[in-house]
Amino acid sequence: MKYTILIAAIFCWTCSFGQNVSELKLSNRQSILSNRAFLVFPANAKNEARPTDIMAAGPNGNRETRILLDIAKQRMVFFAKELFVTSQKDLLKEVSNQEGHSATNKVLTNKEGLLTVLSTPGSCDTTEDAILMNKLYVRCSDNSVFMISTYINPEGLRNKKEFQELSERVFSTITKGDRLLNLKSRTESFPIFNGKKKFTISLPTGYAVTKDKSFDFEVLRIQKIKDIADTNWLGLTIYTGDHPSYFYGDYGFEEDQAENVNGRFLGKNVEWLYFKKFNGTLYLKEQEIPCDNIEKGLIVHIAMEGNKTSAIKELTDLVENIRLTEK
Secondary structure, three states: OHHHHHHHHHHOOOOEOOOOHHHOOEEEEEEEOOOOEEEEEEOOOEEOOOOOOOOOOOOOOOOEEEEEEEEEOEEEEEEEEEEEEEOOOOHHHHHHHHHOOOOEEEEEEEEOOEEEEEEEOOOOOOOOOOEEEEEEEEEOOOOEEEEEEEEEOHHHHHHHHHHHHHHHHHHOOOEEOOOOOOOOOEEEEEEEOOOOEEEEEEEOOOEEEEEEEOOOEEEEEEEEOEEOOOOOOEEEEEEEEOOOOOOHHHHOOOHHHOEEEEEEEOOEEEEEEEEEEOOOOEEEEEEEEEOOOOOOOOEEEEEEEEOOHHHHHHHHHHHHOOEEEEO
């Protein structure tokens, strides 16, 4: 359900008029994922973030980029997504394993420290509003990997072959950017609202952080970079604001299913809510913590998620070592 909503948001469209797909010249250079790389698109392609709810933070440019191309009633969308994974082996083989036997996969470019693999699905789901045409996996010089997917709307199916060829032409223009993921162990400080106080976090090797902001809340999203073939996962969310929401209901848990676990945050005792699915699919540890020591009435919601108990322990150690610092 969440994936369907995301695809609809990626594809939300308007229309304009232009020339035939096969005649389009590439002249419009655009940044992908805040300068992770650059691609050259047709002249009327535009970078437009997907729409979000008015109460939510807008899309983060370090996590996604959406490029729209309208030709009469036909629309093509290039959607880039940071995968927060690495590949140090045979990327073509790894992509082939991920995409399955029905997809056609090939190395498209290998230049400037960039290795790209094009994956074309063997069939299209024509019942969707956004129909997948191609995927491009991009490995950067630091071995981190992101992905760009292309979609068309049903009106574009009459030119399916031309749109697939266009996406491959665009993908072939890729050049490296100057932003790599910071994978080193480090200590970073993140200003809270007006910046008078900060969260200072000791990050182990392989952790990435992005920050989302709205007018009355901020969210830090912290996750561990993993190998592309690794099925394990973990993530940490730190919400700071006045109207937090627990995650457990989204996973079908009830509050009385939680184990109460004692812990610490910013020098305070905390009783965490700890939820477990023992088939190894999900462990969730969270709490909404009043933090008047940051700002009166402010609440910090911390949610630790993973598919192993060891992941929750690793995140707990990280959280309990967060410090509140001032200018």
